[in-house]
Amino acid sequence: MDAGIEKECSALGGLFQIIMNDMKASYPAWEDFVSKGAKLQSQLRTTIMVTSSFLDAFQKVADMATSTRGVVEAG
Secondary structure, three states, rough: HHHHHHHHHHHHHHHHHHHHHHHHHHHHHHHHHHHHHHHHHHHHHHHHHHHHHHHHHHHHHHHHHHHHHHOOOOO
16 A cells, blocks of 8 residues: 555655656746736737727817818808
């Protein structure tokens, strides 16, 4: 019975070592992914703010064009 438990513990220990080595090898890729994701988030936030400012300016021009359109007087 103890030999079976020892064999299972040894197998789990080996599996743990394999997983840890894989994680160590993939860490730079994950770090790069997270870094690029943060940059993307920052750029998207900036894009949204600039787009909003552009639409506000466009709305001002549209409002100005609407209010300066000549009024036709009847009569």
